[in-house]
Amino acid sequence: MPRRFLFLEPHFSGSHKAFAQGLKAHSRHDIELITLPGVHWKWRMRGAALHYAGALPDLSGVDGILVSNMVDLARLKGLVPNLPPALVYMHESQLTYPQPKGQALDVGLVMQEVTTAFAADRVVFNSCHHRDLFLENLTPFFNRFPDYRPTGLETVISGKSMVIHPGCSLPAVMPDTEAKQLDPPLVVWNHRWSYDKNFPATLHALRVLADKGIPFNVALLGETAGGKAEAPFHEARKVLGKRVVHFGYCESAEAYRAWLARGAIVVSSAIQENFGISVVEAMAHGCLPLLPKRLAYPEILPEAFHDAHLYTSRRDCIVKLEGLLGTCREKAGSAVELARLMNAHDWKNLIPTYDAALSALAR
Structure with missing residues (x-):
């Protein structure tokens, strides 16, 4: 009743x-x-x-x-x-x-x-x-x-x-992997622009790979907090230049989801995350995750994906991100399987x- x-x-x-x-x-x-x-x-x-x-x-x-x-x-x-x-x-x-x-x-x-x-x-x-x-x-x-x-x-x-x-409000259909065959692949950051999400650690990994000439673009999504917390994002725009293809909060849910649908990889370096709705949303749209092996991430990521998609150090993050950038197209099946599994959170x-x-x- x-x-x-x-x-x-x-x-x-x-x-x-x-x-x-x-x-x-x-x-x-x-x-x-x-x-x-x-x-x-x-x-x-x-x-x-x-x-x-x-x-x-x-x-x-x-x-x-x-x-x-x-x-x-x-x-x-x-x-x-x-x-x-x-x-x-x-x-x-x-x-x-x-x-x-x-x-x-x-x-x-x-x-x-x-x-x-x-x-x-x-x-x-x-x-x-x-x-x-x-x-x-x-x-x-x-x-x-x-x-x-x-x-x-x-x-x-x-x-x-x-x-x-x-x-979570997730897409009703499986992601279109053909729409993700971008050259170069798109890395998505869709977390809040605040201290606890620790963007400088992700920026460090992106800078290292950019200096090595690894091809990728970046979409910096997420809700902005203002003040000092935004400084690392403006730094990213300077040091990564044209690789940053989107900068700032999406004013509509449709625009946000469109970027997730284009994304190949979603990255987090948070020092505080009690669940991780943004990561679930990205995986549901077909993004492959790269997440720290701590906080709530091992809980929301199915165990079969832990070895390839959870990292334990800055060095491990860089190595695994480079590997994912080189193989994300071949891992379309894994992305679809993860999207299917995320449906449990709908x-x-x-x-x-x-x-x-x-x-x-x-x-």
Whole structure:
């Protein structure tokens, strides 16, 4: 039986927005989105509960509440005592985010996320990697306390947690490998232009291969963040010159997908990745991946592809990228097989698991 849920998302942009809209569009349940614009993220985390406490509709007939990890659920429960059962979806975590050099961990935001997970009736992580990393870091974080350190939270949170990969909107047909027979092959970077995606490491590999005269072009896609984070991309435009055939965020989904459809290889050098929607999207469009052997990547890449498509060092990245550039045309069959396997991440295949979790929450 369909149930009624409210989904509170105070940072309605990027992957948060795509996830909320995808869940609403595909679920058999009635899900009402109550959102705030995706700006001022720290203020959203600190203030969203107070906003929602005064903005929620009549809760009679509401079977459950969904919140992203940016909502202070413990505070919201205190402000709205009759709140229905609540599920928190952990997109990311301040507890496990690698801090830039010279920047201190925001203990207040970490405590807020921990108490949110503790206060939730159900906690859903977007990957096993994310769940395990979060739970493993709780005790080291609490060891910072001078005394009265909380204990047992790993057990409590683990006991009400589950992992459901985020749904993705993927192409309904297999990629056209003929459209990818570009000369030279196209390398795609389609991640957020931010510190944690570590583009300088990818740029290093591209520069080495360019200096060796290896033929390739590059499409620099992804959402731009502004400020210092964009400097390495402008450097890439200078040092790679005409090899950079696209630079910047695609304003339409159609334009973005068209570049993925032309791409031969998708590269990542991230130091933080809890799932990897951009890589799944690229593989679903027929791009062969080259990814670090860490984070969530070994989880989303089928094991049969690990040896050829996961790297362990800068040197290994360069060697494997050169190899892929030389053989990507011959590996069209592998690209099609990977695209087929990525179909498991499409919303239509994941939504039954989400709907079952929501039905269980309502009960």
